[in-house]
Amino acid sequence: MKYRAETRRYEDMEYRRCGESGLALSALSLGLWHNFGQEADSQAAKAMVECAFDRGITHFDLANNYGPPPGSAEERFGRILRESLSPYRDELVISTKAGYTMWPGPYGDWGSRKYLVASLDQSLKRMGLEYVDIFYHHRPDPNTPLEETMGALSHLVNQGKALYVGISNYKADEAKRAMALLKEAGTPCILNQVRYSILDRWVEKDGLLDAMANRCGTICFSPLAQGLLSSTYLDGSIPQGSRAREDHFLKQKMITPYRVQLLNELNTIARSRGQSLSQMAISWLLKDERITSVLIGARTTAQLRENIDALSNTAPFTAEEREAIDRVSERWG
Numbered sequence: 001m002k003y004r005a006e007t008r009r010y011e012d013m014e015y016r017r018c019g020e021s022g023l024a025l026s027a028l029s030l031g032l033w034h035n036f037g038q039e040a041d042s043q044a045a046k047a048m049v050e051c052a053f054d055r056g057i058t059h060f061d062l063a064n065n066y067g068p069p070p071g072s073a074e075e076r077f078g079r080i081l082r083e084s085l086s087p088y089r090d091e092l093v094i095s096t097k098a099g100y101t102m103w104p105g106p107y108g109d110w111g112s113r114k115y116l117v118a119s120l121d122q123s124l125k126r127m128g129l130e131y132v133d134i135f136y137h138h139r140p141d142p143n144t145p146l147e148e149t150m151g152a153l154s155h156l157v158n159q160g161k162a163l164y165v166g167i168s169n170y171k172a173d174e175a176k177r178a179m180a181l182l183k184e185a186g187t188p189c190i191l192n193q194v195r196y197s198i199l200d201r202w203v204e205k206d207g208l209l210d211a212m213a214n215r216c217g218t219i220c221f222s223p224l225a226q227g228l229l230s231s232t233y234l235d236g237s238i239p240q241g242s243r244a245r246e247d248h249f250l251k252q253k254m255i256t257p258y259r260v261q262l263l264n265e266l267n268t269i270a271r272s273r274g275q276s277l278s279q280m281a282i283s284w285l286l287k288d289e290r291i292t293s294v295l296i297g298a299r300t301t302a303q304l305r306e307n308i309d310a311l312s313n314t315a316p317f318t319a320e321e322r323e324a325i326d327r328v329s330e331r332w333g
């Protein structure tokens with residue numbers, strides 16, 4: 001049956017502006033790093049994208065290397081667009097990135113102009129798009145002048161292949177330099193995409209949010225610490241199908257009995273707030289207005305729905321709750 005988007009899709013979602021730009025993102029964005037590659041269940045992938053859009057998520061985040069194999073998440077997303085979401089293209093913010101290994105030889109990685117320009121062309125072909133809304137440099141490159149990398153991003157905006165540009169995994173000092181270069185080029189940096197969660201607080205130690213000074217937005221990835229901040233591991237087991245089962249990006253050795261106990265302590269706080277652990281992890285990030293969007297991953301529509309429902313609990317965190325969460329986070333190490 002032909003997909004028709006939910007007519008009330010904008011009623012319950014919050015939209016936050018990316019820094020000083022005119023672009024607003026849904027407070028939750030859907031990431032396609034896992035569960036959208038060639039080996040993923042195609043019906044489940046399509047159902048998640050449609051469910052997200054029906055609930056007001058406008059932003060879908062990809063990268064050249066998402067899969068496996070690399071490139072296959074973009075191909076699958078392209079198919080989903082053609083099958084259902086293409087009539088809504090102007091309501092979507094589609095992002096992709098380049099910065100990690102994509103093809104062999106010296107031109108398929110890092111941050112040269114040669115790599116970034118070729119990579120975006122490949123991404124556009126895979127997704128069947130004329131332009132992406134946001135193109136990111138995926139990680140800082142210590143061996144390429146930042147002027148060259150930022151110059152390549154600007155060039156792609158001027159060519160019309162990206163509407164906006166962003167950076168990812170840039171620390172405060174590098175981010176400030178990148179922002180200055182992009183501003184000077186007339187193509188401001190609108191987002192820095194960084195790992196941030198209750199359990200991973202480097203952003204706070206680095207002073208990143210202050211450095212962005214609301215001129216550039218911040219979008220957080222792995223808000224559930226790849227699923228640790230959910231009900232999945234609370235009983236200490238590692239269920240079939242879970243990310244830790246793959247023991248690749250989320251290592252089983254991280255899930256010690258002591259850490260399971262800490263997750264249960266967080267879960268108790270979440271329950272007292274009337275939330276699941278994953279919902280509290282999302283609300284905890286969104287309480288900071290400097291966070292533009294929280295970039296969630298999901299394997300099933302049930303997980304996605306549970307995460308989106310976090311937005312219906314707008315109870316502020318009390319000082320006691322914040323302190324209790326901070327204490328667990330410090331003990332996590």
Ligand SMILES: NC(=O)c1ccc[n+]([C@@H]2O[C@H](COP(=O)([O-])OP(=O)(O)OC[C@H]3O[C@@H](n4cnc5c(N)ncnc54)[C@H](OP(=O)(O)O)[C@@H]3O)[C@@H](O)[C@H]2O)c1
Nearest residue numbers: 031032033221222223224225226227230242243296297303
């Ligand atoms: N810029 C970068 O360098 C970078 C790096 C990483 C990610 N990202 C982006 O950020 C996105 C999100 O990252 P992430 O996938 O690590 O985020 P995440 O939301 O922390 O983890 C997603 C995983 O958590 C589990 N999960 C989600 N909701 C759940 C729920 N309600 N109940 C139980 N488990 C739940 C699922 O794991 P199971 O499969 O175990 O069920 C899911 O695959 C990526 O897709 C990508 O777009 C960017």
